[in-house]
Amino acid sequence: MSRLPKPLTRPPAITPAGTARRRARREAATAWAFVLPSVLIILGLSIIPVLWSLLLSFQYSDLLTPSAWVGLDNYRQLAHDPQFGQAVRNTLVYTALYVPLSIGLGLFLALVLNRRIRFVGLYRTLLFVPFVVSAAAQGVLFSFILDPEFGAANSLLHRIGVSPQGFLSDPAQALLVLVVISLWSGTGFCVVIYLAALQDVPRELIEAATLDGADRRHVLRHVTLPTIAPVSVFLLLWQTINALQVFDLVYVTTKGGPLGSTTVIVYFVWEQAFRNFTAGYGAAAAYVLGVTLLVIAAATRLVRRRDDRRLKGATS
Amino acid sequence: MTDLSHAPGRAADRLRPVGRATGEPVARPRRRFRLPFSPWHLLLAPLALLFAVPLIWLGLSSVMSDAEINRFPPALWPSGIHLGGYRYVLGNAMFPRWFANSLIVSAVAVVSNLLLGTLGGYAFARMRFGGSRVLLVLMLATMAIPFQLTMIPTFLVMRKLGLVDTLGALIVPSLVTPFAVFLLRQFFLSLPRELEEAAWIDGCSRLRVLFQIVVPLSRPALSTVAVLTFLTTWNDLSWPLIALNHDANYTLQLGLTTFRGQHHTQWSAVMAGNVITVLPVLLAFLAAQKTFVRSITSSGLKG
Numbered sequence: 001m002s003r004l005p006k007p008l009t010r011p012p013a014i015t016p017a018g019t020a021r022r023r024a025r026r027e028a029a030t031a032w033a034f035v036l037p038s039v040l041i042i043l044g045l046s047i048i049p050v051l052w053s054l055l056l057s058f059q060y061s062d063l064l065t066p067s068a069w070v071g072l073d074n075y076r077q078l079a080h081d082p083q084f085g086q087a088v089r090n091t092l093v094y095t096a097l098y099v100p101l102s103i104g105l106g107l108f109l110a111l112v113l114n115r116r117i118r119f120v121g122l123y124r125t126l127l128f129v130p131f132v133v134s135a136a137a138q139g140v141l142f143s144f145i146l147d148p149e150f151g152a153a154n155s156l157l158h159r160i161g162v163s164p165q166g167f168l169s170d171p172a173q174a175l176l177v178l179v180v181i182s183l184w185s186g187t188g189f190c191v192v193i194y195l196a197a198l199q200d201v202p203r204e205l206i207e208a209a210t211l212d213g214a215d216r217r218h219v220l221r222h223v224t225l226p227t228i229a230p231v232s233v234f235l236l237l238w239q240t241i242n243a244l245q246v247f248d249l250v251y252v253t254t255k256g257g258p259l260g261s262t263t264v265i266v267y268f269v270w271e272q273a274f275r276n277f278t279a280g281y282g283a284a285a286a287y288v289l290g291v292t293l294l295v296i297a298a299a300t301r302l303v304r305r306r307d308d309r310r311l312k313g314a315t316s
Numbered sequence: 317m318t319d320l321s322h323a324p325g326r327a328a329d330r331l332r333p334v335g336r337a338t339g340e341p342v343a344r345p346r347r348r349f350r351l352p353f354s355p356w357h358l359l360l361a362p363l364a365l366l367f368a369v370p371l372i373w374l375g376l377s378s379v380m381s382d383a384e385i386n387r388f389p390p391a392l393w394p395s396g397i398h399l400g401g402y403r404y405v406l407g408n409a410m411f412p413r414w415f416a417n418s419l420i421v422s423a424v425a426v427v428s429n430l431l432l433g434t435l436g437g438y439a440f441a442r443m444r445f446g447g448s449r450v451l452l453v454l455m456l457a458t459m460a461i462p463f464q465l466t467m468i469p470t471f472l473v474m475r476k477l478g479l480v481d482t483l484g485a486l487i488v489p490s491l492v493t494p495f496a497v498f499l500l501r502q503f504f505l506s507l508p509r510e511l512e513e514a515a516w517i518d519g520c521s522r523l524r525v526l527f528q529i530v531v532p533l534s535r536p537a538l539s540t541v542a543v544l545t546f547l548t549t550w551n552d553l554s555w556p557l558i559a560l561n562h563d564a565n566y567t568l569q570l571g572l573t574t575f576r577g578q579h580h581t582q583w584s585a586v587m588a589g590n591v592i593t594v595l596p597v598l599l600a601f602l603a604a605q606k607t608f609v610r611s612i613t614s615s616g617l618k619g
Contacts, residue, residue, distance in 0.1 A: 024444070031443035038436035038492045039451060046458040049469035056468060063472070098444050109363075117354040125605065126364040129371065132601045132608070134551035136569040137594045140576045141374050144583055152373060155390050184367065189612065196613040225481050245462055248553040253574050266464050273468050274558060283468055290465040297460055 056283035061278045074284035084285060086260050090175060094264060095243040097179045098186070103235050106190020108126065111220070114193065114198045123227040124195065128188035135185075141166060141254025142181050168254050171261040178249060178262060186242075190235055197231040198224070230304070237300045241293055265289045322441070374594070378402070378587040385583045401588030405575075410563055411589055414571035418550060421483055421567060425490040425549040426542050432492035433541055435532075437500030438526050452501075455494045463554065473557050485559035486567070490549050496541045501536035504530060540611040543604070550597055568593045 057074055061067035109127060113120050130138070146153050146167035154164040168174050201224055209219050225232075247266040250256060256263035256271070263271075265285065272282030295312050351358075363457040377385060381398040382393040405411040439445070440452050470489060471480070507530065515525050531538070556570040563574065572593045577585050601608050 025424055027447035028442060031439040031445035031448070034435040034439035034443070034457050034522075035445075035451065038432050038497050039468070040490050041432075042455055042458055042494050042497070046466055047454070048462050049466035049473065050461055052469035052472070063468075076544075112356055112360065115354075115356070117356055117360075119360075120355075123360050123364050124609075126368050128368060128609065129598070129601065131612075132547060132551075132597050133371070133594055134553065134569050134597070136551075136553045137590050138574050140572055140586060140590050141370055143576070144377065144587065145370060145373060147583075150386055150390050150583065152377075152390060152392060155392065170483050184370065188367070192609055193613055219386070241462075245464065247464075249501075251553065251557065252576075254412075269464050270554070270558070274471075283450070286462075286464040286468070290462050293462050294460070 053283045053286060056280050057287050059280040060278075061280040061283075062277040063273070063276070065171065065303070067280060070280070073190050074281050075288075077281065078284055078288065083260065083263065084265075084268060085264045087285075090260075090262060091244055091246070091264045094175060094179060094182075094246060095240060097176070098182050098243045099239045101179070102183055102186045102190050102239055103232065105187050106235070107194050107232075109187070109191045110194030110198055111224075114194060125192065127191050128205075130185040131188045131192075133185060135248030136252050138181060138185055139249050142177075143253050146177065169258055171259045174254055174258060174262045178253065181249060181253075182243075182246070186239070193231060193235060194228065197228040201227045229307075233304060234298060237297065240296060244289065244293060318463060347406075351392040354454050371594075374587060374590060378584060378591045380584050386581065398584065401582070401584035401586075404582070404585040405589045405592065409575060409585070409589070410566070410571060411568075411575075413564060413593055414566050414568045416593065417483060417566065418568040421486045421490070422546050422549045424487050426545045427495040428491045429493060429541055429545045430538055433496030433500045434526065434531060434538070436492070438504055438530060440497065440501045441504035442509075443522070455497060459494045459498075460505055467558055474559060480559060481561045481565055483565060486549075486552075486556055489555070493545070496545065499541060500534070500537055503534055507533055522583070536610075539604075539607050541615060543600075543611045546600065547597065547608075 055133060056067070058069060059067040060070050060073075108253045113123055123190070133141075145151050148164060148166055148169055151167070153167065157164060159265045166173060167177050205223050205227070206219055209223050210245055214222070223261075245266055246264050247270065250262055250264055250267050254262040256267050266289070269286045273287060274282075376394055378401055379399065380391065380394040381400060384395060385396075403449070423477045440448060472482050474485040474488070477484075477488070479488060511529055511533075512525050514524075515529055520528070551569060551570040552567075553573065556567045557573075560566055560570060563571065572586075572589050575589055579586055
């Protein structure tokens with residue numbers, strides 16, 4: 001052990017400053033060699049495209065012929081495009097339903113599973129498994145189950161005497177059905193995150209509150225929920241960002257239909273850029289969504305920081 | 317709600333025997349009827365079944381005959397095991413090709429994320445070099461960029477590189493993610509420096525220190541990166557949809573989606589293809605469930 005500290009103090013004594021500098025330079029060169037591949041790929045395929053997208057959004061571009069500068073025309077046109085308006089509305093409805101339901105259901109199930117009952121592991125597995133199933137597989141599976149003619153869902157409804165439903169082919173139902181499919185696959189994620197957070201709630205805190213005469217509901221309201229509040233904020237942010245960007249499931253199941261009832265913003269962007277070849281217009285729509293997401297993320301950040309400060313102020 | 321709160325093992329239950337030992341009459345009314353198991357099972361069991369049923373149905377319908385599926389009302393249980401769907405997708409369709417494509421893309425992505433993430437993460441955690449702070453912040457910031465902001469120009473970049481409609485277009489953007497670099501950096505920072513310094517002083521190069529001392533200690537973080545990279549690349553649909561044109565280059569997710577569009581009436585074949593698409597992830601999940609859950613919670617809670 002005595003070997004360890006000595007050499008660390010030796011170099012300045014016996015090596016001239018030049019060697020140390022050379023060593024530092026060699027170290028920096030090695031470090032750059034280590035990070036260069038990552039830097040090139042990550043920054044090259046994010047920062048350049050983001051700026052390029054911004055440029056595109058001020059242009060008319062069909063991805064093939066040279067594009068023409070049109071200024072703010074794309075954005076102006078977006079504001080008056082009823083299709084884009086519908087896409088925004090559909091996305092907001094989907095988000096407003098999916099986010100609170102997945103978080104609420106996830107919290108409830110996590111609280112239930114966070115007690116000493118049998119088969120907790122099995123329940124958790126079954127609730128979580130759909131999360132690893134890809135959106136493509138989910139979409140194909142559910143368009144089969146919910147097929148108006150050959151689907152198992154209508155077959156079951158028929159057996160209990162309910163008239164067959166249109167599900168994904170019914171403009172009034174399709175978006176709601178998509179929310180339900182997303183809940184099937186996304187609730188398990190919230191359950192697992194909340195379960196991990198609940199395990200970190202200090203036991204002593206709950207026991208102290210119980211001894212002080214707090215009943216179940218009080219402990220939940222004044223101990224458990226405040227302790228896991230940061231996790232709730234994280235889930236709210238995470239689920240909202242993901243819900244606003246929903247695309248895969250829509251593409252596989254409804255392709256935005258019927259009658260545009262499930263066209264969401266990202267589907268609109270994709271359709272404009274890669275189906276209608278109006279890439280500039282698509283990029284403008286993407287920027288509208290992107291800026292919204294950024295504002296949401298920044299706002300959550302601010303709220304969280306303020307809460308942290310308040311918490312620190314309270315404890316010190 | 318009140319009768320549900322008497323699950324065994326609660327603090328209130330533990331206090332009760334004291335009263336009984338002193339002979340005081342227990343202040344509770346008549347003993348209520350009690351289930352031999354926690355009443356929560358009455359809620360959890362049907363709910364868990366509800367979550368499992370679609371996947372069970374996926375398995376069942378993949379071994380039904382088309383006749384069973386296409387009659388009304390369709391059968392809910394296969395009369396026997398019909399492998400016609402599997403025979404069709406493995407023989408006539410491109411599923412084996414798509415499976416290989418998916419496997420290649422995912423495998424390259426996993427290996428490359430582990431390697432480049434380790435190198436980058438280590439440099440950011442342990443080495444001094446000009447601009448490292450700025451680079452790290454920039455990289456972190458890219459994690460907040462939504463996919464649809466980059467997808468159109470990334471397609472144009474890939475076209476410039478001549479990679480559109482090849483697996484390269486899928487591989488290049490997934491070679492390394494900021495998530496892998498950052499997660500590994502955080503993990504390396506948590507390791508004690510002394511271990512590396514000893515080897516460092518013995519004259520080992522940075523690379524040897526990294527791969528002989530640091531990497532073997534970093535299994536948990538490396539498995540997290542591997543699991544999440546595999547899950548996201550295997551399951552991705554939107555980028556392959558944009559970057560690929562010919563069905564010979566499709567991945568399973570994209571192949572399954574188009575196959576379903578072309579074979580509306582052959583549901584058993586579609587479901588057999590769906591099983592093939594889901595099974596690798598499902599098996600990996602069941603085999604390494606703890607790692608999966610830990611990876612997803614750790615990435616989530618730190619993100």
